[in-house]
Amino acid sequence: xxQFSTPWVERNKPNLSAIEKLMVGVAMSVAGLAAPxxxxxxxxxxxxxVAGGVVGIYLVALLSEAxxxxxxxxxxxxxxxxxxxxxxxxxxxxxxxxxxxxxxIQSRMGPMRVGGWHGWAQSMADGIKxxxxxxxxxxxxxxxxxxxxxxxxxIPVVIAFLTLPFGAHWIFRNMDVGLLVIVxxxxxxxxxxxxxxxxxxxxxxxxxxxREACQMVSYEIPMGISLLLPVLTIGSLNLVQxxxxxxxxxxxxxxxxxxxxxxxxxxxxITSLASCKRAPFDLPESESExxxxxxxxxxxxxxxxxxxxxxxxxxxVAALAxxxxxxxxxxxxxxxxxxxxxxxxLFADNAAARAAQGLILGGPIWMVVKSFxxxxxxxxxxxxxxxxxxxxxxxxxxxxxxxxxxVLLIGQTLWVLWxxxxxxxxxxxxxxxxxFTGLAGLGACWIIFKARLKKRxxxxxxxxxxxxxx
Amino acid sequence: xLEIGLNHYLVLAAIIFCAGVFSMVSKRNAxxxxxxxxxxxxxxxxxxxxxxxxxxGNTSIDAQVIALFVIVLAAAEAAVAVAICTNxxxxxxxxxxxxxxxxxx
Amino acid sequence: xxxxGETVTVLKPQLKLILAAVIACMAMTAAxxxxxxxxxxxxxxxxxxxxxLGGSHPLFEAVGFYLFGGLxxxxxxxxxxxxxxVRMAIWLFATLGAVAILYFLLTAYFLGVIQIIVYAGGTLxxxxxGVMLTTKSPxxxxxxxxxxxxxxxxxxxxxxxxLMGLVLGTDWxxxxxxGSIPVATLGRDLLTTYLVPFEVISVLLLVVMIGAAYxxxxxxx
Numbered sequence: 001x002x003q004f005s006t007p008w009v010e011r012n013k014p015n016l017s018a019i020e021k022l023m024v025g026v027a028m029s030v031a032g033l034a035a036p037x038x039x040x041x042x043x044x045x046x047x048x049x050v051a052g053g054v055v056g057i058y059l060v061a062l063l064s065e066a067x068x069x070x071x072x073x074x075x076x077x078x079x080x081x082x083x084x085x086x087x088x089x090x091x092x093x094x095x096x097x098x099x100x101x102x103x104x105i106q107s108r109m110g111p112m113r114v115g116g117w118h119g120w121a122q123s124m125a126d127g128i129k130x131x132x133x134x135x136x137x138x139x140x141x142x143x144x145x146x147x148x149x150x151x152x153x154x155i156p157v158v159i160a161f162l163t164l165p166f167g168a169h170w171i172f173r174n175m176d177v178g179l180l181v182i183v184x185x186x187x188x189x190x191x192x193x194x195x196x197x198x199x200x201x202x203x204x205x206x207x208x209x210x211r212e213a214c215q216m217v218s219y220e221i222p223m224g225i226s227l228l229l230p231v232l233t234i235g236s237l238n239l240v241q242x243x244x245x246x247x248x249x250x251x252x253x254x255x256x257x258x259x260x261x262x263x264x265x266x267x268x269x270i271t272s273l274a275s276c277k278r279a280p281f282d283l284p285e286s287e288s289e290x291x292x293x294x295x296x297x298x299x300x301x302x303x304x305x306x307x308x309x310x311x312x313x314x315x316x317v318a319a320l321a322x323x324x325x326x327x328x329x330x331x332x333x334x335x336x337x338x339x340x341x342x343x344x345x346l347f348a349d350n351a352a353a354r355a356a357q358g359l360i361l362g363g364p365i366w367m368v369v370k371s372f373x374x375x376x377x378x379x380x381x382x383x384x385x386x387x388x389x390x391x392x393x394x395x396x397x398x399x400x401x402x403x404x405x406x407v408l409l410i411g412q413t414l415w416v417l418w419x420x421x422x423x424x425x426x427x428x429x430x431x432x433x434x435x436f437t438g439l440a441g442l443g444a445c446w447i448i449f450k451a452r453l454k455k456r457x458x459x460x461x462x463x464x465x466x467x468x469x470x
Numbered sequence: 471x472l473e474i475g476l477n478h479y480l481v482l483a484a485i486i487f488c489a490g491v492f493s494m495v496s497k498r499n500a501x502x503x504x505x506x507x508x509x510x511x512x513x514x515x516x517x518x519x520x521x522x523x524x525x526x527g528n529t530s531i532d533a534q535v536i537a538l539f540v541i542v543l544a545a546a547e548a549a550v551a552v553a554i555c556t557n558x559x560x561x562x563x564x565x566x567x568x569x570x571x572x573x574x575x
Numbered sequence: 576x577x578x579x580g581e582t583v584t585v586l587k588p589q590l591k592l593i594l595a596a597v598i599a600c601m602a603m604t605a606a607x608x609x610x611x612x613x614x615x616x617x618x619x620x621x622x623x624x625x626x627x628l629g630g631s632h633p634l635f636e637a638v639g640f641y642l643f644g645g646l647x648x649x650x651x652x653x654x655x656x657x658x659x660x661v662r663m664a665i666w667l668f669a670t671l672g673a674v675a676i677l678y679f680l681l682t683a684y685f686l687g688v689i690q691i692i693v694y695a696g697g698t699l700x701x702x703x704x705g706v707m708l709t710t711k712s713p714x715x716x717x718x719x720x721x722x723x724x725x726x727x728x729x730x731x732x733x734x735x736x737x738l739m740g741l742v743l744g745t746d747w748x749x750x751x752x753x754g755s756i757p758v759a760t761l762g763r764d765l766l767t768t769y770l771v772p773f774e775v776i777s778v779l780l781l782v783v784m785i786g787a788a789y790x791x792x793x794x795x796x
Contacts, residue, residue: 176758180688187696194703198661213704237758474640482644484738488731489651495727498717499660501706505667509651512674523681526750534686535769541693542776546783548698552705553790559709566717
């Protein structure tokens, strides 16, 4: 008999341990049961899950209030589970959304097939593909660092949810150093990226890691100073206190309190783009120069863990911007504007009234919607602006943002000191800034709706007939 | 054993301190020596905070402020040390501290 | 089992990875629980421990201390026996994180967070950056002579023995363990009682900034 040799190394037969057999069995049976149903009613399941989730969250909150008033054990478990699930679903949704946004900006349609309605299941299909890929570790790599790096990147950003509020009472641990915990966790994320770049032991990855290191270390300074402005205005590092101070309607949001805060909100947003490596600051993974930067050698599920981390970090910096500058979980409507006949119903002490308050006056839904809007702006910026060079990145940090932030910090300190909250100047500023922002937002909405009504879409500077598939 | 007290923290700090001293003595890479110094500073900080907590009274604030200053000084020291290391490397083309006698007069 | 076996062959590494990811997720959700267990952070209302167990339960503190104290000690010792500088820095990262959680256990919340921001996020990145700038190849190592190692080991073991004798032989003056200090108190004290050291440190930071920039600048011909 002739011996045939294959040009590749044969893999050994798997020796599954008991726990692995169990995992395979469970996964197989779940897939066997769920696949036919999923194929039949994809849209119904998707919307049912969303609606069920919302109803379930409200039910759980009510139940734990009613029966577990003093023991908050269940609350802790539910909070951990809920936060983990939420964090896990952000990338699933945001990656699909980013592809749709990118497609729209480039006059394409993006994913359309998987799952049915506008390819909503695309991320899940991608995830399954990535899990099934071979788990490669380059021969020259420092294997331990290479394997560890995705976890060091992912775990801190999920821990940041520890003190990230979704509402006045919707927070896992209400600490008086809440803001600092989130900043710390965002800062730790960079270590994982550097580990990945160095551990991969390739030119491109090391360049990516070095760029990440110098970008992060320099952008943390203006970011920290811009976070100081709301802190010194409210006088607290506690995110719940900062959010509660902005509950009095649209014009009490911190970004509109003074011109300095308004500029600081924009500057914070720019530095937050740099801190989660989003375009135009995506130098560490710039695919046109460095192949894929620190991600070059990664594939399969390890690669996807980095993307999980990136999208969760995007949500966290957006949520931080919302809490610190844009009213947190409160809606633009002030409780004082509610007319009496409505207030009699709205401020009653029952479940329906509380749910209505959550919708009208503010609650986790507002927080999530606002945060996702800022995530959308991040995507918008990414697909609109070109990437800048590394010297421009450092120039804009050290020579533009840093002096600007120092001036803003001094200006806001003097504003708090000299301009009382109920003085004429403060009131005029508040009204001018908030109405300016409101009008800009309304104008943008008007343009979009007008284009939609006329079945025309704006593409760059052109208005074209309706895009395919709209 | 289950009741955690001052001694537990002091023993832990002693372990970290000695590990730091060993790293400082035995590494030839300048950055390695620096890492040893950071370990020693951390051990000292643990001692400060533990003493502050378990001595009672107002010492806790003193201890935390001192520890805060130590952290700031450690960051400053690391910045200068890394600058020195890059300069050293530029002049001697190595980071081996045993070659340091080359810079003497 | 035919088709399943094939699938499993392909998925074998992934299974371990998924298991690791699940364990990592569990650890990640458990770690803060243990860290917060010693009484929450200042304003924690409705926390598990403070309500159900009435303040910090010794068991939680013991678990937290042995877990993270053990991690800190282990990674500190691992630094001594690691040859690769970047790996040393990663072990240092583990030590710093564990020490930060020990600060949480000691109810020094602000200090723990500052430790992570300044040390893990700043100093450590700077160190790794220094390694990257001064290393020709990732596998570059310097051999240390046996005598040097032995001498260092003896010195540090002697030091350890002396410290242990001091720690265990002294009857430390005890007071009632203090609770957590609000950040506001700490901040007010920094700007009143400790104003002079605070200002001196600020000046020092400025000097360091200028000095480091001067030292690291590129000579231009």
